[in-house]
Amino acid sequence: MSANVNGRRIWDISQPLRPDLPVWPGDTAFQQARTWQMDEGSPVNVSALTLSTHSGAHADAPLHYEAGAPDIASVDLEPYLGECLVVDARRAKGAVRVGDLPAIRSVDRVLLRTFDSFPHDRWREDFTAIAAETIQWLAAQGVKLIGTDAPSIDPQTSKTMDAHKAVLNAGMRVLEGLVLDDVPAGRYELIALPLPIVGGDASPVRAILREIADG
Numbered sequence: 001m002s003a004n005v006n007g008r009r010i011w012d013i014s015q016p017l018r019p020d021l022p023v024w025p026g027d028t029a030f031q032q033a034r035t036w037q038m039d040e041g042s043p044v045n046v047s048a049l050t051l052s053t054h055s056g057a058h059a060d061a062p063l064h065y066e067a068g069a070p071d072i073a074s075v076d077l078e079p080y081l082g083e084c085l086v087v088d089a090r091r092a093k094g095a096v097r098v099g100d101l102p103a104i105r106s107v108d109r110v111l112l113r114t115f116d117s118f119p120h121d122r123w124r125e126d127f128t129a130i131a132a133e134t135i136q137w138l139a140a141q142g143v144k145l146i147g148t149d150a151p152s153i154d155p156q157t158s159k160t161m162d163a164h165k166a167v168l169n170a171g172m173r174v175l176e177g178l179v180l181d182d183v184p185a186g187r188y189e190l191i192a193l194p195l196p197i198v199g200g201d202a203s204p205v206r207a208i209l210r211e212i213a214d215g
Helices: 132-139 162-169
Strands: 002-005 008-012 029-036 046-050 059-061 082-089 109-113 143-148 174-176 188-193 202-204 207-208
Touching: 132 162, 162 174
Parallel strands: 082 109, 109 143, 143 174
Antiparallel strands: 002 008, 008 207, 029 046, 059 174, 059 202, 082 188, 188 207
């Protein structure tokens, strides 16, 4: 979904949070319960939410893959805000490898599109991961944030979490579950700030891309 604001186009690359949101098998389903309701005499409507920290588009904290590492409330926000490169990596098979990427020059953030059409209504076990070697290569190019439309940078069956470990070793940050169907490959301004959840291993984000202003 996109819109124009002050002459600059904006793409919303977040998943709507809702009860039928697909989640990692065995993870917490999204639920919303009305605690105060105007139609029952309350002056306001108020809801309670139950959800996984990895619901929809989300930012992983280092704590997600390393005990004792920083939580999502402690991470620097700078990696989640600034110029990024959206890469069409749909030709990748199984995992995105260095050969699937274009030349990366002067880019701090890279977002990978791997789905032909994002699976809003069902869980896909065969999503495209990111090879650990690709993470290492991107880090060597100066990339400090990697994003993907897949639910994880590692395969669903992974027990070793090689891509996550590569991210940890490089000091990079991760966004997962982005929706990039309508976004042409190219450069944008990324805004995808996590919530400061103390002790949080991740946080949902409202991720957007904004057209870069001329000049």
